[in-house]
Amino acid sequence: MKSISLNNEPYRLLFSCGVVSGVLGLVLWVLFQADYLPFYPKQSHANIMYFGFLWSFVAGFLMTAIPKMTGTPLANAFEITTAMVLVGLQIIVNFLNLVPISIFVFLLQTAFVISFVGRRFILKRHIPFEGFVFIPFAFLQPLLAIGLFYFYENPSLTTFYRLAGEAFILNLVLGLGTRLVPVLSRVPNSLSPDQKADKNNFVVMAALAILLNVSFIVQTFFSETIGVALRLLLIGYISLKYFKILSKVTTKSFVGFGLRCGIVFILSSYVILLFQPTQVIAVQHLLYIGGFVLITFMVGTRVMLAHGGQSLDYETSSSRIGGVALLLGLTSLLRLFAGSNTMGWLMQAGILFFILAMLVWFHKFLKILNSNR
Numbered sequence: 001m002k003s004i005s006l007n008n009e010p011y012r013l014l015f016s017c018g019v020v021s022g023v024l025g026l027v028l029w030v031l032f033q034a035d036y037l038p039f040y041p042k043q044s045h046a047n048i049m050y051f052g053f054l055w056s057f058v059a060g061f062l063m064t065a066i067p068k069m070t071g072t073p074l075a076n077a078f079e080i081t082t083a084m085v086l087v088g089l090q091i092i093v094n095f096l097n098l099v100p101i102s103i104f105v106f107l108l109q110t111a112f113v114i115s116f117v118g119r120r121f122i123l124k125r126h127i128p129f130e131g132f133v134f135i136p137f138a139f140l141q142p143l144l145a146i147g148l149f150y151f152y153e154n155p156s157l158t159t160f161y162r163l164a165g166e167a168f169i170l171n172l173v174l175g176l177g178t179r180l181v182p183v184l185s186r187v188p189n190s191l192s193p194d195q196k197a198d199k200n201n202f203v204v205m206a207a208l209a210i211l212l213n214v215s216f217i218v219q220t221f222f223s224e225t226i227g228v229a230l231r232l233l234l235i236g237y238i239s240l241k242y243f244k245i246l247s248k249v250t251t252k253s254f255v256g257f258g259l260r261c262g263i264v265f266i267l268s269s270y271v272i273l274l275f276q277p278t279q280v281i282a283v284q285h286l287l288y289i290g291g292f293v294l295i296t297f298m299v300g301t302r303v304m305l306a307h308g309g310q311s312l313d314y315e316t317s318s319s320r321i322g323g324v325a326l327l328l329g330l331t332s333l334l335r336l337f338a339g340s341n342t343m344g345w346l347m348q349a350g351i352l353f354f355i356l357a358m359l360v361w362f363h364k365f366l367k368i369l370n371s372n373r
Helices: 010-033 042-070 077-095 099-124 130-151 157-185 199-221 224-241 254-275 280-307 319-338 345-371
Strands: none
Touching (some): 010 042, 042 077, 077 099, 099 130, 157 224, 319 345
């Protein structure tokens, strides 16, 4: 039986941390609704879900994939342990409702990932494919958010989460997705992440990355409507040209279907925000759950299969993955319809479906880990 090497596969522990964080982030609302929590958990919940749950998956993916894509040293035990400790700190300080400390921990998390990725790119001086030009922007936005929070005269948590959460994740989704989405969707003639990029495409991709991040600046400091509209047009263009969401596929798969549904949810959230700007919180959950979380679990499925030595036929044959996508889709819609009502049955059903989706996915994840022991 093979032993699991902590040094080789960061995703094994960090994906697990992510699922645990996600469950605990939702438990906050359960405790609040049952009158066991002495504070309103809006910010603490958001921090755990972005900086605990999603960050664990992002760090797990990058720390596993970047060394292999660049041919640089794999993550070592100290780096993996550091990432896990930072996630643990996020959970602790947010259960204590220490939001400013949580933001400081997120600064440490951001610095850690920048150091991990930056040192390996400096060592190799090689960018795997053109979509990687989005990654520097992905880390600049959280730094801007943290700077505004600590040094701006009247810091806005709305602005902080827009830049540190939404902009951070969206840069990664659009940048890495230019290669991952068509490949995982099984679009014919798609380039895999390890294939050499066309240098001419770097200029175009850099321009798209700049426009995306300008849209957040415009929305924050000038015009909400123009910023959202610009972002919607840009994502729509990337979805058609690079994600190829309307292209035929060689083989239908649950993962490919889930990815395309996630992209549709992202686009839909911005469309709704344009016409219903007062429903910000509800629409943000449509973006987060139906878009970011659904895409995260679909990409995470490929990671656990490929690095776990499993057949990729699971993506086409397993109704489990389809069930996870369905549960997350329903969760996002229930939360959208719940609006500002955080105490009703829609909210409770959404929490139940979200937790169920994570546990269904995690059950398979654990089975693959155990099969490689």
